[in-house]
Amino acid sequence: MTADTISAILVSGIVLGSIYALMASGLSLVWTTLGIFNFAHGALMTLAAYVAWTVSDGAGLGWGLSAGIAVSIAALIGAGILMERLVVRPFYDHRDILLITVMTTLAATIFLEKGIQLLWGARLKQLAPIWPGKVELFRTAISGQEMLIIIVAPVLLGALAFFLRTTRIGRGIRAVGQNPDAARLIGIDVSRLFIITFAMSAVLAGLTGILLGSVRLVTPEFGAEPLVKALIIVIFGGLGSLTGTILAAYLMGLVEAALTFFIGIYWAPSMIFLLLIIVLLLRPQGLLGKVVR
Amino acid sequence: MSDPANALEVDGLRAGYDMSDVLLGMSLHVGPQERVGLFGPNGHGKTTLLNTISKVIAPHAGRVLFMGEAIDGLPPQQIVARGLIHVAQANRLFPDMQIMEILELAAFTPRAQADRKANLDYVLGLFPRLAERRRQQCKTLSGGERQMLSIGVGLMCAPRMLMLDEPTLGLSPKLKDELAEAIAEISGRGIPLLLVEQDIAFILSLVDRMYLVDHGEISREIRRGGEVDHQEIMNMYFGADGAR
Numbered sequence: 171m172t173a174d175t176i177s178a179i180l181v182s183g184i185v186l187g188s189i190y191a192l193m194a195s196g197l198s199l200v201w202t203t204l205g206i207f208n209f210a211h212g213a214l215m216t217l218a219a220y221v222a223w224t225v226s227d228g229a230g231l232g233w234g235l236s237a238g239i240a241v242s243i244a245a246l247i248g249a250g251i252l253m254e255r256l257v258v259r260p261f262y263d264h265r266d267i268l269l270i271t272v273m274t275t276l277a278a279t280i281f282l283e284k285g286i287q288l289l290w291g292a293r294l295k296q297l298a299p300i301w302p303g304k305v306e307l308f309r310t311a312i313s314g315q316e317m318l319i320i321i322v323a324p325v326l327l328g329a330l331a332f333f334l335r336t337t338r339i340g341r342g343i344r345a346v347g348q349n350p351d352a353a354r355l356i357g358i359d360v361s362r363l364f365i366i367t368f369a370m371s372a373v374l375a376g377l378t379g380i381l382l383g384s385v386r387l388v389t390p391e392f393g394a395e396p397l398v399k400a401l402i403i404v405i406f407g408g409l410g411s412l413t414g415t416i417l418a419a420y421l422m423g424l425v426e427a428a429l430t431f432f433i434g435i436y437w438a439p440s441m442i443f444l445l446l447i448i449v450l451l452l453r454p455q456g457l458l459g460k461v462v463r
Numbered sequence: 464m465s466d467p468a469n470a471l472e473v474d475g476l477r478a479g480y481d482m483s484d485v486l487l488g489m490s491l492h493v494g495p496q497e498r499v500g501l502f503g504p505n506g507h508g509k510t511t512l513l514n515t516i517s518k519v520i521a522p523h524a525g526r527v528l529f530m531g532e533a534i535d536g537l538p539p540q541q542i543v544a545r546g547l548i549h550v551a552q553a554n555r556l557f558p559d560m561q562i563m564e565i566l567e568l569a570a571f572t573p574r575a576q577a578d579r580k581a582n583l584d585y586v587l588g589l590f591p592r593l594a595e596r597r598r599q600q601c602k603t604l605s606g607g608e609r610q611m612l613s614i615g616v617g618l619m620c621a622p623r624m625l626m627l628d629e630p631t632l633g634l635s636p637k638l639k640d641e642l643a644e645a646i647a648e649i650s651g652r653g654i655p656l657l658l659v660e661q662d663i664a665f666i667l668s669l670v671d672r673m674y675l676v677d678h679g680e681i682s683r684e685i686r687r688g689g690e691v692d693h694q695e696i697m698n699m700y701f702g703a704d705g706a707r
Contacts, residue, residue, distance in 0.1 A: 338568070338571070338576075341560070341564060341567075341568045342568065342571065344557070344559070344560065345557045345560065345565075345568055348557040348558055348559055348560065349554075349555065349556060349557055349558075351519055351551070352551065352554055352555075352556050352557065353557075354517075354518075354519065354539040354540065354543075355517060355519070355539065355543065355548075355549050355550075355551060355554075356543060356568070356569045356571050356616060356619075356620055357539075357540045357543030357544055357571045357572040357575070357620060358540060358571055359538070359540045
């Protein structure tokens, strides 16, 4: 195996890992805080790419990329808040909230995917890259956009960790996830923090969609594959641990890149599931997960 | 009974879980700067009463006045903002957060934030052990340390009144004495207190007045210096026949 091959595997693994980390951290944040899985996380990612395309592209409004990104992020904040209101909030007091919200968020996914298809049609879209052209990383040529993803993901995730660790609202979000009743007794408005958490998670999904929308082709099912990967990663990394999720995302990216190289794109996905099954047999709580919850 | 000077007034409160009421019309009051005890066996509604006042659970009927204003319609964060602070029983707080993080976070309402520095100094002076372990995670604390942290969290909320639910549950006699001293020091600052306890000696050493709780109602009120009828307490715990 030549140095070039190793470099190619590493670089494509890091690109994949960065995308997965962005996607999975939003999912993990909602799980840790609200105790539910948002299956519509992928559809939010798709929605962000379409909104950005419509605002920025010449075939749409043609306002340029910056406007597209800004409008898309604003729209995703609204979409996150709306989704919490409509499909999660009515069931907070219900004992089976976890199972109910699996169904309601899956329903929201179908609604969003079909709605997008109705509004934008089935024709493939692609966003203009934020960073056009090619760059070379460790002797491997990648697109500027992929380089951007490699740089932006750790910055965003670092900012998220900093926010959760040091700010009043961020610490409040962690407290609500660990013990909502105790959080109420120190004066935290729990439902307000649930809304903020959902909006933040939606923005993370949206940013993934915007970044990936010029690397891959955007279809109504654009977010489906990243969602499945993100779900695997959140479980693999350990439920309730954001660090575990991020670690698992990069690990998964590298493993997928290596498997794709050695055994081909056809078998790689099933091998990843096999790997997950083995890990969960040995460590049921995931890489950094806690046993409780 | 209604006196606007009272810190807390509870009138005919009914509440419970699911369909059955645990509180069957409970009425009591806590005067300004007064220390009041609630004593009675498990399952007779002491914790339910505090949970209902702080709105962890919703009342079915009755009124709650705090500093002369009705609070029974308010959400929990607004009750905390007004300064009525409930220190819950055996609270595991936030397992994965550090002591210092939790204390700083507990000053969450704007009013508590304004007093954060002074309250933090006070709490760390009152419980030096918390200062020694400021970087330790909450889940690794002993029962006594966690109880100190719980009270510290209550103080960081800038209380105008404290409701403490069995602060000495499961603690050693030595730790009980330490906590009793701390609670006496806190109420010495003029903060009215509603104290739930099972330890009759502990409660009598700390309060001006005490209510006996029996089957979701106040069965008797005992003033300081008034006689505690041990037979009556025995009856509450063991039934009228068992105590003989």
